[in-house]
Amino acid sequence: MSDDVPLRRAAPHGFLPIHTNAFDRVFISVVCFVAIHLFWMRFLEQDISLYVATVLSVIVGAIIIARG
């Protein structure tokens, strides 16, 4: 093999069942963020504050971006 060919790092395999890049994972995080908030407002907000949903969404988003 020629030395000129740049070495490419293999894409990391996360827990998501699809091939993703950083943009995909940010997109999935945003989708989850919105979905969690809508679900929370519909079913849980009477008992638990929406801020909990925000914290949960941020944690889920961070996990998806880091390990997805």
Add this chain to the structure above:
Amino acid sequence: MRPQSVGWLFLAPTLLILAVFGVLPFIYVLVVSFFDWNSFAADPTMRFSGVQNYRDLVFDTGFLMSLWNTLKFGVFAVASEIVLGYFLAQLFMRNFPLKGFFRTIHTLPLMIAPVAVGATWRLMTVPGLGPIPYYLDRWFGYDYLISRYAGQAFLTTVVMDVWHWTPLVTLTLLAALSSMPKEPFEQAQIDGANKLQTFWYVTLPLLKPAILSAVFIRLMDAMRTVDEVWMLTGGGPAAATRYVGLYIWRVVFPKTDYGYGSAMSLITLYLTIVLCWLLYAGLVARRDLRKPE
């Protein structure tokens, strides 16, 4: 000038147009969705209301029902268009007398404005005037009245959409079929594959990008259909064909509730993007999670 700068320079006009006509309106609607704003109310000023519009929205049974109806409409219409479009594309791949003429006739609905399509179908389905109720009653004794029966109204909107947009799918698939390489089919023939196997293992995988493109375009269109249905049924009977576009239109224009309308628009956009993305992820980007043996 660096090559990267030249690339950005060439992209600049497109990015500018995208920003002005795509990104800025989106940001504006996003901002408005967090406000209570009714220009004809006693207090016509914009008042910040946080996520109240979204909170109202998830409890709005009318909106949720319209979303569900739109989803059903989209699934039925797009699935029918893809199947019918594929068969028509296969038909136009063969040679038969007056093929060019029929292909032109078949493409004509694409050139008609949606409002005109809705008006035409309205005229065809009006009892006492239109031919469809007349012949259905005369030949089959079928009581066809879309202003009374919800199921008939729904089915008629699906058929109208299929009539209007199948040519687009046909043309897309026809272009894909025309540009297919012959070698895989010859190999399948040599291997003794029957017609069904050839379709499933050769034609369908080769057609997948074109089918996906057609599904995405049509699904996005179906999710925002307004004018055709408005002309045909006006959203009725009751709310049977009040698809989400019509529902938003009623909130934004007659009721001038801009904040709530913006929130509904964004949720509809969100659902459309998620649906298309799920399709893409399921059919294209999926990877095998099984561990290698």
